[in-house]
Amino acid sequence: MHNSGIMNAWSVVALLLCFGCEQCAYGNPAKLLQLTAEGFKEHVHTGNTCLVYFGKHADQLVQKFVEQLEMSAVALEDYGISVVLVNCSEENVVHYCTEKEVMRKAYLFRGADVLRSFEIDTIFDVNAIVSHMLFTVLFNEVRYVHTPAELVGVERLAKGKTDLVMGHVPALGLPEHRALMEAAFVYGGKYQFVQTTGAPLLKHMGIADASPAQARLWFLHCNAVSRPSEPCPHTLMKKPLSTINIHTFLQLMEAPVLVEADVDPDEVDVIYNHLNAPVLFLFARTETLHMDRSTAETVAWSLRGEIGLVLIHRDSPRVKTPPSYNTAYRLPHKEVKYFTLKNIEEVVSLIRGHPFQEDEEEEEDEEQWTSLDVLDDEVAESVYRDRGVMLDTESVLELTGNTFSTAVTQNDLTVVLFYVKWDTVSMAFLQQYVEVADALEDVNDITVASVDCGEWTCVCRDQNVSSFPLVLLFRLGVDTQSYRGMLGTESLYRFILLSHLSIPFSLSSSDEVLSFLEGDLYSRYSSLSPVRVLGLFTPDDPDVAMFEESAKFLRGEMILGLFKHKEAERWVHEHSVMLPAVLVSHGPEVPRKSYSLHLSTLQEIISDIRRATLDTFPELTVENLPCYLELKKPLLIMFVGGEESPENLRSLEEMRKAERTGRLGSWLPCWIHLGRTPAGRTVLETYLSYIPPLPALVLSQLSSVGHVYHFPTERPLLSDNIIHWLQRIDNNQEQPAGVIPDQSWRPPVPFYDFLAVMDEEVPGYAAQQRPKEKPVGRKEVDDEQKKRAGKEMTFKPQSTSYHTEL
16 A cells, blocks of 8 residues: 555645545545445455445435535545445345344445444544544554553654654544544555554643643654664644645655755745745854854754754855844745844744734634633533643553453443543543542452443443443343442442442341341441341232342442341331331431331332431531432521531530421421531522521522521520521511522523534534634743653754854
8 A cells, every 4th residue: 555656646646636625525426336235246346445335214314424425435535445335225235234234334345354334423424434444444554552651662663663653633533533544544654653542642742731632743753763762752743633734744854954055045945945834044154154053953853843944154155134134034925034033042932933823813713712711610620730640540441342242241240431531520530430440459350441432432322321421330130220429439439339239138037137227237338338228028028029129229329138027027016117118227326217118119119218318417418418409398507617616516416406306397407517518618608698607507498489598696506496486487477588599500601603613614514523723822832842842852963052143
């Protein structure tokens, strides 16, 4: 494919002419081959590479895909790949025209062999089709790396032999991915191409403050490195990833670092002019030529890939530039401009500034992104702040479409995180997930894994994953269980260990029942959950199976036991309930609660058990608040300070006394510790518009008119006073201290109109195009350059930054 110089030259011409022109890319859908079953068999036997789609009864979605397929046929033809459509409504191709496969997949054939199949929602447009096909065809030539260690291994093999071209794309199938694959097709015989989609390599390449959503390309100068211990210097392409820009960048990498001339800058004709690259001119004198040349080389290396640099011999009789000018530069197709600069830093600032950009366009883009920045919440902020942190994910098994089924069927318990890299919540939770995996490394029979749904959409679709992040637990012979708790380390860790238990525990005697309720039996699990629920049934009760099924559903939330025995009658008699029943224990010194079960449906018994485990005077936290809000009762909240003062303890005890009277059934008495739950301070201030002296008692009627009542600070916080105050509120004798506004929460600024951006790319068709990347500011570019300086300078000539004319 890459052996011939003629082939390389022709491919470059095809790329520059065809993919730089919209008409070429979309102009001739007739190149799509529509074949019969017999024609398909004859076509694959030619041995050529072809993309084949078997379809029938096309709906609107499929019709859109066929349109994209037609437009991609012209582009793929330049790479020797034909595009074939077989209508299964009229033809029958064995193994392909089936109800299961038809319309869902397209197949890449090389001869009669299938190289790979693609879900049609993966190859959703021309860019995705072309990039995926080339990536598959070039599979053995383009190395895929994810970690710095893998890249170092590729560098080690390339040193002294070839240079590397590494591209980072946020996801496969994007226009940047297509541009990288097209470049690999053309230049794959000259350079070793490397591709990555992960963020860990960004920091390794010196970009600590960067968004993983931005595509980038580096040229690693490994060919000139002879010592195995010496790293390969690299040059970052500053322009967006496009076919033209990559071609220009690689040509600049092949061009001389420094060109010398003895004519005025206006008359210099060098390769940079033909590459539409800016050209910087420095001047030198004969007596200091060695020093000036060395300094110019240093500047050239620091700006390589951005400009071309020409050193003008001022002593030449053909050089008429006035001595007052010591620097000049020329933009593509523009006149040369002359400057008088003081030092090398000013030269670099001149290049790194804005002269080579369109000011109006940059200001417009900045205004658009300013609104987007306001939309970021605390989660996005934390992910952005930690974007340079490289996660050690060795303890998490990364699953693919090929390994998923095997993994979840070979282990006793497999915990799988389904996530996407563009979702900030997913990336924030991924850090917590890795911590959980590290903590579970020594636990037998538990495998912690993950699936990137951005790359393996087929796996996530088969598991009905519709929201991210999602944690599913897979057990042999048991239905899949989803994690419904907080996205935090402690909560998930506790859930996984509790889910590993074979519950309900079957108890065989009253002694075991007592030991179970007091926490002595299975005491090693007491730290995971203080709540224990025991189901009491007669030996012949047919509803035991429903309780066992509900216990399996509640795995991970609590510890459940089952006492199916004739002595169950004695236990329910002692607790004044009827069989079947549940006993709930919160610890040996806490009074047990008992409830009769109404076994009508599985969902009802699950709800009854959950309600039975709720505390009658709970401490509200961010984690348990949703459970108590489901009761739909007004919240009677005692806000206590962070310090453990006698006044706090007395107030809480008075609330417990009021609760034990049984006269607070219409409300949910609860309390918030502002030290353990700092968000409670914000809640209190929202209710009252200020922070009152603590402890403070507040009644919040969220489910009715939104009134908030504050217990008068001048009255003693006693149980009788609390009950009397609530009665006055019921009788409309108390004035509310505040009102919770009944209004929807809206974003602070209008959402960014991505569809409008798509239509700008392709008028009238909002395809899966991406808006322009947020422009990197001057300061960020300078910072990145400083961080890369050490690595890049290892390849530069050793010299001072002194120049005789600067």
